[in-house]
Amino acid sequence: MSSDSYFSYKKLFKKLIDEEMSNKELMDRANISRSTFYKIKNSENVTTDTLLRICDYFDCDISDIVERVKK
Incomplete structure (x- = not known):
């Protein structure tokens, strides 16, 4: 069964821009592998x-970094 929606991480990338943080900094600080x-x-x-590691780093709720988008 195929889903009619997906998760978007646009909010996370906007947060990185707002915080003036590079992708590499996020990977290092939240302990995220390059593949992830x-x-x-x-x-x-x-x-x-x-x-959860990303939320812990930013001290935010999951809804601050992820949103469900309908296709």
């Missing part, structure tokens, strides 16, 4: 553990 970061960049699925 590229999954995020391509709106692919990542673990909730990864999202």
Whole structure:
């Protein structure tokens, strides 16, 4: 069964711009591998553990970095 929606990480990338933070800095500070970061960049699925590490780093809620988008 195919889903009619996906997760978008545009909010996360906007936050990086607002914080003047590079992708590499986020990977280093939130302990995210390059392959996982590229999954995020391509709106692919990542673990909730990864999202939690990002939220912990920014001290934010998941809705501040991810949103569900209908196709």
